[in-house]
Amino acid sequence: MTDDENTTTAGRIAEAIGERIISGELQPDAPLRQDHIAREFNSSHVPVREAFRQLQAQHLVVAVPRRGVRVAPLNINSVKEIAEMRAALEVVALRNAAPKLTSSHLARIELALIEGDTAQTIQEFEMANRAFHHALVAPCAMPRLLASLDGLQLANSRLVFAMARSSGWRPRSNQDHRLILQALRARNVDQACSLLARHIQTIERLALSSS
Amino acid sequence: MTDDENTTTAGRIAEAIGERIISGELQPDAPLRQDHIAREFNSSHVPVREAFRQLQAQHLVVAVPRRGVRVAPLNINSVKEIAEMRAALEVVALRNAAPKLTSSHLARIELALIEGDTAQTIQEFEMANRAFHHALVAPCAMPRLLASLDGLQLANSRLVFAMARSSGWRPRSNQDHRLILQALRARNVDQACSLLARHIQTIERLALSSS
């Protein structure tokens, strides 16, 4: 999904722990003890510490010196923050990606859309959702922007899973997605951008109202 | 400047190396050997590796497994990318900060403006520039957004120092800053936001035309 092979031990550990945090298997504020994790992954504490730094940069854990690392807390304000950041950045990315969109890109976007339609579990739906938004902006070829958006998408997924767990809330956004694809096919970039911004803000509003 | 005391060895190393990269003392693509750095800071290689991960997250170095770490390259495309990201995110931050701006906030913004006027070296000017933009958005109280903007400001400073070094280019933006402060004093948030966005894009255009 992400991209790199993660040939290094620290990278593998960071990915595994990160998935647990996003899925909700690791609860907010849960302490992460480096020696336990090292034992679990048959490694020493050195790669674990490196993995912690990586997760810290993704805002998935918080570290306080001499007191170790905990799963980052989940507060309601971050829903709004992440939505606003995503709305602003995805529009920039889409505006830069749109002129470079080929028919094969459009096909990939539509594929993610269909996968969202046929998704049975919320995990499958969220994976398709990530794939859609990623395919939408990937052609912009702005690596730093794409990395930021990947991080925001992961944080967003974490919030979605947490809300699904606590209140059975389930996002429905494929109709929005379909309209965005339609606007792009019609080469109407302005409309696609405004639909995208509205779409992301709508998700935020739904999430906040259901809490 | 940043905020934390950096009581940990890895944090100190990351900060020191980061400053060298931003100032241009460490050239793009220069290899960073962990054992050399460990000797320099009287530490072992373990904290150095943690510092590398932190710098990697800031996009100041690139790491390829089994081949170590190098100073991140400086390419002309990243000027545009960083400017577009900053313009989009700073506007979001300012819009959220504006309603919370007190007179003491405004005084702090003006202080940074004056420091920019009296700056003698480009280092002083850039420090005042960072202080201005930071003071402008800090009251928004969105930690993730502020962290992103800090990273983008650092990347921007690195570009400024590199261009000052290669072509004697020197940014002049205090007039823009003054107009933004004026609009905020008049409680004209929309105008302040549009001035800010235009300001950041103008810097990008100047930079690209002088290269």
Next chain:
DNA sequence: TCATTATAGATTATCTATCATAAACGGTTG
């Protein structure tokens, strides 16, 4: 008595030192 403080022991993070392994680089030679 009850609440607060002090203290001792266990746990844990942080870092050092040394070693082992493997990959990459540089040169030489077939």
Next chain:
DNA sequence: CAACCGTTTATGATAGATAATCTATAATGA
């Protein structure tokens, strides 16, 4: 050009030291 070899280097393991934190118990004072 390609195969080989030694050096350098990244990566990780292991053992141990230090210091900070936590916990539980004991002591003190109101």
